Amino acid sequence: MTSLNPIITIGKQITSVIMKHQNVSEVEARAQALELMEKVGIPNAEQRFDDYPFQYSGGMRQRIVIAIALSCRPKILICDEPTTALDVTIQAQILKLIKDLQKEYNYTIVFITHDLGVVANIADRVAVLYAGQIIEFANVEELFYDPRHPYTWALLSSLPQLAERNTKLFSITGTPPSLYNKIIGDPFAPRNQYCLKIDTLEEPPMFKVTDTHYAKTWLLDPRAPKTEKPEAIQNIHEKLLKAYNL
Template structure:
């Protein structure tokens, strides 16, 4: 089946200027997003997940800028292709934000107005983005409340954010985002503030909504464990780069990058009874100095000499799976896999 491209990022570079120094936060990253898919972006804190996706909405902090590459958006009106890196004016970004690409943040309280009923906040989005009158807007708002799994929507319509639990507030935020009719929904750690059962419910809700509304979802998380059941594809970020990308199945059962191996090994599910949870030794490289070679090499017990000298290109594993590691070069020596990855390959765990 031919997949319809929604977003195409090519060699995107993002830098920040801070006290006279330059931090290279996103380093020549390329990625595609297709209609109706859930793409998970995973990686440690500071790997660039938020910065990367904020650049799709013109939401970089003032000291940050796109220093190279392109972001093509294919979903615009009349199927016009838009180059998002060329947008300069706030007014033009407002045409994209919410109505083309919407974002849900970790803390729902920051995106809700405590002084307005939740019904009026969803309705505002409907009136702004959909060409309907008041009565129809109320009807649609109630439908959105139902869609995000809120019981007694007519009653809840009149209530204020403080009358909702954390999980319910996040559902309201999702309803507001959906009411803007976006084609892409970026969820930046939408469940980290919630407990595990609620987390799973919100993720399942996202899965349902993408089906109903034909949304493309980018799901950002530092926890590879939570995406196994929801993501169609997974992009693994390290030090401002996507070092491996593939279908969920490929990333979980046939991972190729040593950093992906380390992430999998550190999953709680991977912990053996009675043994310590594995944590990745060392810290990521500073992004202030240009990185030579594979950024993960100093933390990789299986690193080759060339890893410290030359940055690896992508090597294709399958038409849908590629990784930036010299281990995939035909000349590379065979290395043994970490025990947990070996175990996952043989089945089980997910």
């Protein structure tokens, strides 16, 4: 919402980036900018070219920011919470736009989000982070249908879509650790209901589940006691199908 300069026109903000990165004339940059505006779904791009950011809605401004990013012709597009502060309908449009443009421009997306619904919708591979570390890495299907880290279990258990009527929605107790302090053992241990004694003493290594799935938890050590996933995420595939009426 605040990344566009409020006193420079939308068109100028796109063309200046094109001219900087592609070394083309202003006329060529304008033509490219209008093409990008149409691709990201700005109606009447020619008429809206000289508008200022305040004349655009939140969703339209988000589209312009995407157009500016694409004008650099990136190989990797980093999207940090690109649907924050947008209503659900506009969120869906922005996600579809990003995926459609990816197919056309053939770039890689690094998508940073707290929304697991977005993850399920857009990702191929997922890295779950906690306290600045990757604690689980997997293909999206593996992560949703066979999660292995207790933090991933807790995240999935707190999905509103999985909640049963007249029951409490699961929440993770406690707060994340301060990274100013030295962390001993597993950073998630104080909030982990499946915590083992070793979790409080020694940081777990990254255990291999499959060639594409790794998790950093002592529960995967061969010596660890067998632990069942929380009931809320058992048969998660069927629950998600039911929740989304698929």
